Amino acid sequence: MEAVRFLQTLFISALASSLVFASDPSPLQDFCVAISDPNDAVFVNGKVCRDPKLAKADDFFFSGLSIRRNTSNPVGSTVTPVNVAQIPGLNTLGISLVRIDYAPNGGQNPPHTHPRATEILVVLEGILYVGFVTSNPDNRLITKVLNKGDVFVFPVGLVHFQFNVGKSNAVAIAALSSQNPGVITIANAVFGSKPSTNPDVLSKAFKLDREMVKSLQSIF
Missing domain, CATH: 2.60.120.10 (Jelly Rolls)
Structure with missing residues (x-):
């Protein structure tokens, strides 16, 4: 009887663990369109991996965060x-x-x-x-x-x-x-999209005059 209870507990624990880890990984780009031809495929993170035996210190290094940048x-x-x-x-x-x-x-x-x-x-x-x-x-x-x-x-x-x-x-x-x-910079995305969003959409969404929307779009 104890053996049965042990197996039941083990099964429930295993099931719970599988449910905990049963989720998609976080995406590393805006979207990934599924395709059937592998010749047209790209990597989800856009990168391929180097053989770990060939890794070097510069692969994990960056210099320059101490430099003050131009803000004009x-x-x-x-x-x-x-x-x-x-x-x-x-x-x-x-x-x-x-x-x-x-x-x-x-x-x-x-x-x-x-x-x-x-x-x-x-x-x-x-x-x-x-x-x-x-x-x-x-x-x-x-x-x-x-x-x-x-x-x-x-x-x-x-x-x-x-x-x-x-x-x-x-x-x-x-x-x-x-x-x-x-x-995603909000103003750039809204008023600077390519091609431009229909001004009527933005005029109604932001409660702005249509000409004002077109003026903002011309800036971005």
């Missing part, structure tokens, strides 16, 4: 990525970094999302006003003013931003939970 652009910020494109050894490890430089008095990393990653940001210099918006239907804005050494988390997929409220340059480092987190 329309948004007043520059993002320096350190993902699988810069460090091949990150492939399949599910993590990456960015350095963000912000111009004084309003330099910003404008509202955007990372469809495949949570982000944790630490301020190295300056003062940043940061925040994210929760999903529908609440769309609650959660914000904080960060000083040097402060840390803030932006949950995966949510619209978020950083804005330099100080009079000097600001610098932050962020880690992301994907080797290829992806970035």
Whole structure:
């Protein structure tokens, strides 16, 4: 009888374990269209792997995050990525970094999302006003003013931003939970799509005059 109970327990444990791990892996690109011809196939993460015996230190190395970047652009910020494109050894490890430089008095990393990653940001210099918006239907804005050494988390997929409220340059480092987190800058995606979205759609969605929408599209 004890043997039967033991086998039952073992079976239930095995079934529970299989259910826990029965899920798709997180995608590493925007989409993957299924095809039947292997000659037209691409790798899901866009990378192939080197023989581990041939791996070298430079496969896991990047230099340059100490360099201050030029922020004289329309948004007043520059993002320096350190993902699988810069460090091949990150492939399949599910993590990456960015350095963000912000111009004084309003330099910003404008509202955007990372469809495949949570982000944790630490301020190295300056003062940043940061925040994210929760999903529908609440769309609650959660914000904080960060000083040097402060840390803030932006949950995966949510619209978020950083804005330099100080009079000097600001610098932050962020880690992301994907080797290829992806970035969707909201204004660029909405008003700068190629081809352009029908202005009537955006006019109704944003409650803007149609000519205003066309003007915004021309900017992006």
